[in-house]
Amino acid sequence: MSLALQDNVTAPAGPQRISTFKLLLQSRLASIGLVILLLLVAIVLLAPLLPLVHPDQTAPANRLIRPFVTAAHWLGTDQLGRDLLSRLVWGSRVSIAVGFAATLVAALIGSVIGLVSGYAGGRTDNLMMRGIDMLMAFPYILLALAIVAALGPGLMNALYAIAIVNIPFFARNVRGVTLGLAHREFVDAARLSGKGHLSILWSEVLPNVAPVIVITMSTTAGWMILETAGLSFLGLGAQPPQADLGSMLGEGRAQLFTAPHVAIVPGLMIFVIVISLNLLGDGVRDALDPGLKSGALSRPGPVTRIDRTKPAPPNSQPEAILSIEQLETGFSNGNSTTPAVRGVSLHLDRGECLGLIGESGSGKSVTALSIMGLVASPPGVITGGAIYLDGEDVLSMPETRLISLRGSKVAYIFQDPLTTLHPTYTIGQQVAEAIAAHQSLGRRELRERAIALLEQVRIPDAAARADHYPHQLSGGQRQRVGIAMALANDPDVIIADEPTTALDVTVQAEILSLLKQLQTERRMALLFITHDFGVVAQICDRVAVMKDGEIVETGQTRTVLTRPHHPYTKRLIACVPEIGDGDRFLPRVEKLMASQTKEAAQ
Amino acid sequence: MTAYIAKRLIAMVPVLFGLSIIVFMVMALIPGDTATAILGAYATPENVERINRDLGLDKPLVQQYFIWIGNVLHGDFGRSFTLNRPVLAEVMDRFGATLILAGTALVLCSLIGLLAGIVSAVRQFGWADRIITFVVLAGISMPSFWLGLLLILVFAVTWRVLPASGMYAVYGGGDLPDLLYHLILPAATLSVVAAGVIARLTRSAMLEVLRQDFIRTARAKGVSETRVIYAHAFRAAIVSVIPVIGIQAGFVLGGAVYIETVFQWPGIGAMMVKAISTRDILLVQGGVLVVAASYVLFNLMADVVQTMLDPRIRT
Numbered sequence: 001m002s003l004a005l006q007d008n009v010t011a012p013a014g015p016q017r018i019s020t021f022k023l024l025l026q027s028r029l030a031s032i033g034l035v036i037l038l039l040l041v042a043i044v045l046l047a048p049l050l051p052l053v054h055p056d057q058t059a060p061a062n063r064l065i066r067p068f069v070t071a072a073h074w075l076g077t078d079q080l081g082r083d084l085l086s087r088l089v090w091g092s093r094v095s096i097a098v099g100f101a102a103t104l105v106a107a108l109i110g111s112v113i114g115l116v117s118g119y120a121g122g123r124t125d126n127l128m129m130r131g132i133d134m135l136m137a138f139p140y141i142l143l144a145l146a147i148v149a150a151l152g153p154g155l156m157n158a159l160y161a162i163a164i165v166n167i168p169f170f171a172r173n174v175r176g177v178t179l180g181l182a183h184r185e186f187v188d189a190a191r192l193s194g195k196g197h198l199s200i201l202w203s204e205v206l207p208n209v210a211p212v213i214v215i216t217m218s219t220t221a222g223w224m225i226l227e228t229a230g231l232s233f234l235g236l237g238a239q240p241p242q243a244d245l246g247s248m249l250g251e252g253r254a255q256l257f258t259a260p261h262v263a264i265v266p267g268l269m270i271f272v273i274v275i276s277l278n279l280l281g282d283g284v285r286d287a288l289d290p291g292l293k294s295g296a297l298s299r300p301g302p303v304t305r306i307d308r309t310k311p312a313p314p315n316s317q318p319e320a321i322l323s324i325e326q327l328e329t330g331f332s333n334g335n336s337t338t339p340a341v342r343g344v345s346l347h348l349d350r351g352e353c354l355g356l357i358g359e360s361g362s363g364k365s366v367t368a369l370s371i372m373g374l375v376a377s378p379p380g381v382i383t384g385g386a387i388y389l390d391g392e393d394v395l396s397m398p399e400t401r402l403i404s405l406r407g408s409k410v411a412y413i414f415q416d417p418l419t420t421l422h423p424t425y426t427i428g429q430q431v432a433e434a435i436a437a438h439q440s441l442g443r444r445e446l447r448e449r450a451i452a453l454l455e456q457v458r459i460p461d462a463a464a465r466a467d468h469y470p471h472q473l474s475g476g477q478r479q480r481v482g483i484a485m486a487l488a489n490d491p492d493v494i495i496a497d498e499p500t501t502a503l504d505v506t507v508q509a510e511i512l513s514l515l516k517q518l519q520t521e522r523r524m525a526l527l528f529i530t531h532d533f534g535v536v537a538q539i540c541d542r543v544a545v546m547k548d549g550e551i552v553e554t555g556q557t558r559t560v561l562t563r564p565h566h567p568y569t570k571r572l573i574a575c576v577p578e579i580g581d582g583d584r585f586l587p588r589v590e591k592l593m594a595s596q597t598k599e600a601a602q
Numbered sequence: 603m604t605a606y607i608a609k610r611l612i613a614m615v616p617v618l619f620g621l622s623i624i625v626f627m628v629m630a631l632i633p634g635d636t637a638t639a640i641l642g643a644y645a646t647p648e649n650v651e652r653i654n655r656d657l658g659l660d661k662p663l664v665q666q667y668f669i670w671i672g673n674v675l676h677g678d679f680g681r682s683f684t685l686n687r688p689v690l691a692e693v694m695d696r697f698g699a700t701l702i703l704a705g706t707a708l709v710l711c712s713l714i715g716l717l718a719g720i721v722s723a724v725r726q727f728g729w730a731d732r733i734i735t736f737v738v739l740a741g742i743s744m745p746s747f748w749l750g751l752l753l754i755l756v757f758a759v760t761w762r763v764l765p766a767s768g769m770y771a772v773y774g775g776g777d778l779p780d781l782l783y784h785l786i787l788p789a790a791t792l793s794v795v796a797a798g799v800i801a802r803l804t805r806s807a808m809l810e811v812l813r814q815d816f817i818r819t820a821r822a823k824g825v826s827e828t829r830v831i832y833a834h835a836f837r838a839a840i841v842s843v844i845p846v847i848g849i850q851a852g853f854v855l856g857g858a859v860y861i862e863t864v865f866q867w868p869g870i871g872a873m874m875v876k877a878i879s880t881r882d883i884l885l886v887q888g889g890v891l892v893v894a895a896s897y898v899l900f901n902l903m904a905d906v907v908q909t910m911l912d913p914r915i916r917t
Contacts, residue, residue: 134620139897141856142890143624149878149886150628226745230860233747234875249748253864260755267748275743282739299726299812302827374822376813407824414822419815423914424837437824469913485823 023287030283036276044093052086056241064259078248078262079255087248088269094244096273098159099225105163106224107217110170115201115209117171118178129175132168140165141227148236155244158237162227170216177212181205211288218281222274229270245270300376303399304329304369312386312393320347320388321492321525322371322410327385329363329370337381340366342549344385348493353519353526355540355557357533357572363549364529368495371527372406390492408438411486413496413515417478421470427454427481428466434488453484457514476507483515487522494519495527500535512539534576537561545569606909610902621894622674626667629887644683679888684880689888693870697892699769700869703792703861704854706785711793711800711854712847716840718797719804724831726809734801741798746857750791750864757787767866788865792857796850803846807839814838841912848904852897 024030043050059081067076067084075084117128135143147161181187182205190200231237232246240247245266252263317323324346330337341363348354358364369375371387371394387394389409394402414420422430431450435441441449447466454462457480470478479499486494496515500508516539519526528540536543536557544554545566553566564570577585637653638645654660661669673680679689722734758766765784770776811817812835820834859871866872870889877885909915 130620134617134624137617137621137898137901138624138890138894139852139856141853141859142893142897145859145874145878146625146628146886146890149874149883150632152881153879222743226743229745230747233745233860234863236875236878246745249745249751253751256751256755257759260751260759263748263751264755267745267751270745270748271740271743274745275740278739278743299723299809300817302821302830372822374818376818403821403824403826405824406822412819412822414815414819416815420819422816422820422834422838424841424912433820433825434823437826471914482819485819488823 021287024283027283027286029279030287033276033279033281033283036272037280040092040273040276041096043089044096047089047093050089052089053083055082055087055090055243058082064255064262066259067261067265075265076259076261078252079259084262084265087243088245088265091243091245091248091266092269092273094155094238094242095225095229095246095270098155098228098244099221099273102159102163102166102224102228103217103221105159106166106220107170107213109163110167110216111174111209111213113167113171114174114176115178115205118175119182119197119201119205121179121182125175125179128171132171135165136168138165141230144227144231145236148231153236153239155232155238155242158228158231161231162224165227166220166224169220170213173212173216174209177209178205181208215285215288218277218284222277222281225277226270226274245273298378300378300380303373303377303402304375305377305381306373306395307381308384308395310384312396315386315388315391315393316345317347317388318391319349321350321390322346322348322527323388324367324371325386325388327367327370327387328383329366329375330381330383331379332381333379337383339383340549341370344546344549344551346544346551346554348525348527350492350525351519351523352542353516353528353540355536355543356527356529356546357531357536357543358546359531359572362546364546365497367546368412368497368527368529371495372410372412373402374406374412404438407434407486407491408489409491410493410495411489411491413479413482413486413494413499415498416502417475417482418470418502421478421481423470426467426469427473427478430470431466431481431484431488434485438489449488450484453487454481456487456518457481457484459484474507475503476511479503479507479511480514483511483518487518490522491524493525493527495529497529498531499528501530501532508535515539531572532576533561533573537576545572603910607906610905614898614902617898618895621898622671622891623667625887625891625894626670629883630663630666632883649683674891679891680884682877682882682885684877684882684885689884692873692885693888693892696868696870696873696889697896699867700855700858700862700871700893701896702781703785703788703867703869704851704858706789707792707796707854707858708847708851710789711796711850714793715797715800716804716843718801719843720808720831720836722801722805723808723812734805738798738801741794742802744794746791746795747860747864749794750788750861753787753791754864769868788861788867791864792854792861795857796854799850799853800843800847804839804843807842808835811835811839837911841908844904844908844911848901851900851904855893855897855900 024034059077062073062077062081063079065073065077065081068074069076073083073085075088078084078087113128113132117125138146144158144161144165147164148157151157151160187200187204190204195203228237229244229246229249232244233250235247235250238244238247240251243251248266249263249270252259252266255262313325315323316325324344326343326345327341328339328343329341330339332338344363344367346354346356346367356364356367366375366380369380370382371389373382373394375382382395385395389405394405397405421427425433428447428450431453432446435449435453436446451462451466454466459465459477459480465473465477470481473481479502482499486496499515500511503511512535515526518524526539528536530536540557542555543557543560544551545560545568546552547566547568553560553564553569560569561573564573637650637659659666677690679693681687682689682692685692718734718738722731725731754766757764764787765771766787769784770780771784808831812831816838817830817834820830825834858867858869859875861867862869862872863875870893874886874889877883877889
């Protein structure tokens with residue numbers, strides 16, 4: 001948690017506070033929590049002024065009146081004839097006060113421990129954190145019980161117990177952030193200017209740690225009210241005649257079968273207080289630390305959303321195995337869509353290798369992922385065009401048909417083989433899964449086929465390697481696994497999305513020649529995405545150049561390399577350093593970049 | 603793996619040592635004369651002298667600790683003066699009942715929490731997600747002892763389908779079906795908060811994982827969506843949920859105190875509450891120590907399971 005919290009601490013405190021509050025109010029649930037809480041606090045603060053009978057005034061004749069029966073006792077009475085509404089208000093007053101007090105005490109002590117521990121570092125930090133770990137080694141409520149056992153039952157002792165039990169949460173969160181701040185430039189500067197440690201902690205570190213303290217307070221306050229009520233319920237907190245919601249509930253339990261409302265009403269009140277605090281707490285956390293926002297990440301669906309407004313354009317390349325016609329893919333953010341691919345048309349003949357080249361952000365990966373509906377969506381959406389795979393429009397297929405063609409007809413190889421392989425399955429299992437997704441084979445046969453594939457991509461000692469996990473392999477070997485998975489079902493098309501970018505140059509060359517060899521042997525079509533013309537020159541028959549979501553030039557690799565038309569292509573080609581180029585490389589590229597600015601100015 | 607478990611077991615020793623110091627210190631901090639505080643109304647001069655001798659209260663604090671821990675290690679937790687029997691015997695009698703209750707609740711909250719979390723993530727922003735999110739929020743905001751009373755009212759008083767209290771029927775019970783029958787309400791009540799916490803965490807872990815590159819790889823292979831969610835996403839998400847389940851073991855063991863009181867379950871929590879009000883300090887001390895030690899063990903188990911599930915930590 002503390003790691004994620006560090007990101008937002010550098011934000012200036014002043015103007016952020018206003019926007020944070022606004023942000024908080026934007027969340028409907030948090031606002032509801034805040035309103036209920038303010039209302040409750042107002043009621044309990046005004047309790048002495050409200051026209052209520054004294055909460056301890058007994059009237060044995062009016063025992064156990066049900067709620068909503070008499071106007072005099074709107075919520076009924078308890079076993080001693082005391083007015084429940086009045087007791088509820090006064091009991092809430094005690095519960096809320098004790099809960100908030102416990103929160104403050106825990107925040108104060110815990111934050112001091114966290115600040116000192118994180119700021120001092122080293123041995124002090126180690127010692128203090130081991131102590132905190134010890135406190136956390138106890139089951140939460142048990143330690144509170146032990147403390148109450150030592151101090152004796154009573155409301156104040158319950159307060160101390162709950163506060164102590166919650167200190168570790170503050171200490172740990174505050175320490176985490178302080179640790180990150182302790183050696184930042186502005187803290188060093190303050191130290192060099194001769195400020196004392198206390199003054200640095202107070203004026204430099206604390207303001208940056210404050211959001212974390214607020215977040216922790218808002219997420220633990222509900223717990224603390226719940227737990228103090230719990231101790232009172234057990235008879236270890238508030239002692240009669242003093243009453244909080246917990247002790248009211250505990251006393252009402254004796255009448256559970258005859259007059260359940262005496263126990264139910266105070267419990268309901270605790271529930272309302274805690275749920276409003278939790279709503280507010282979630283809102284505070286989301287507003288102060290968007291990184292932690294619960295479930296803000298939207299889940300990508302199995303297939304990219306297709307929302308074509310125009311009819312699918314006809315297939316202009318019926319002979320091609322893959323033909324993309326005027327593809328438009330964008331990313332929707334609420335009501336508008338930012339286009340990433342604008343009317344791209346491409347085709348890939350059987351057994352051909354087409355290079356798709358462009359700089360990062362040019363839309364080449366989005367184009368590639370659109371082909372089998374793999375653009376994460378939301379936010380991705382395909383807004384137009386058609387993709388003909390062997391004459392059939394992928395974008396018009398039912399979802400199940402599209403999924404069944406993935407890997408069998410069109411296979412992908414992705415860029416970073418460490419993040420693209422599942423961390424908890426062996427490579428053998430992952431290759432076997434690629435086969436099993438399209439062929440029903442026995443366990444043994446699957447394994448044999450997987451090992452055979454690993455051998456084909458020249459992983460040494462494949463049978464033993466099959467039982468290794470991705471993190472145990474080198475980058476080059478991991479990418480070989482990626483290639484093996486792509487080959488598993490003899491697809492017609494392989495789409496390789498920068499498959500060598502994350503690798504060392506020597507490994508890159510090996511992977512390229514392997515890929516080229518397999519492609520020629522198996523007569524597969526290969527769509528090779530890269531930003532490196534050197535790579536294109538090595539393996540591609542044709543090349544398409546992409547810029548800002550559009551194809552700016554396409555042709556035979558040799559032609560494009562020798563006679564590039566578009567200035568962008570010229571620049572990309574110039575970016576490949578040549579042996580012997582030496583000092584002349586930068587001036588040469590600089591000149592071309594200057595022409596780019598002129599272009600933009602026109 | 604064996605080496606790892608052995609290493610973790612050894613690492614437990616200082617933790618247990620620390621626990622025992624805290625438990626000892628808490629009891630040593632009792633204001634006033636400890637013997638009188640422990641004995642309360644039973645503080646006759648002979649009793650005070652006996653306690654002082656038993657606990658070595660006439661010696662320095664450090665020495666007192668070592669005498670005490672020495673006795674504890676020999677299985678001597680002292681004698682409960684209210685029950686007039688050895689603390690260890692009483693604690694062990696009660697601990698079984700607590701383990702049954704807490705263990706069942708832990709299994710229940712893990713199953714419900716994981717399932718609810720997965721459904722919530724898969725149906726993100728759909729109605730199922732909204733309902734689960736709301737129920738989870740309500741669940742973790744609810745006093746469990748109050749929920750217990752509500753359930754008793756509904757199932758034991760109004761519908762009369764489940765027993766309101768106890769572990770076995772007073773007459774003729776005592777077998778496993780009878781135990782399970784009595785276990786339903788308390789275990790369900792005890793599991794609510796933990797299930798909520800686990801569901802929340804599972805949801806966010808699943809959403810986090812579903813955005814990872816390896817999920818896209820699985821989809822690119824043509825793996826069915828069901829398999830993507832369970833075999834790939836959940837398999838990776840569970841690794842980060844397991845330690846939280848370990849922590850929930852602590853909340854469940856602690857929360858058992860309320861539930862045992864509400865349902866008159868003859869466990870260690872109910873025993874301790876009674877012991878605190880009768881100032882039977884040695885009994886409280888023994889109970890706290892045993893439950894805390896078992897929690898440490900639970901956490902160790904969670905770590906071992908996590909290690910088994912994640913090859914990256916294993917090697």
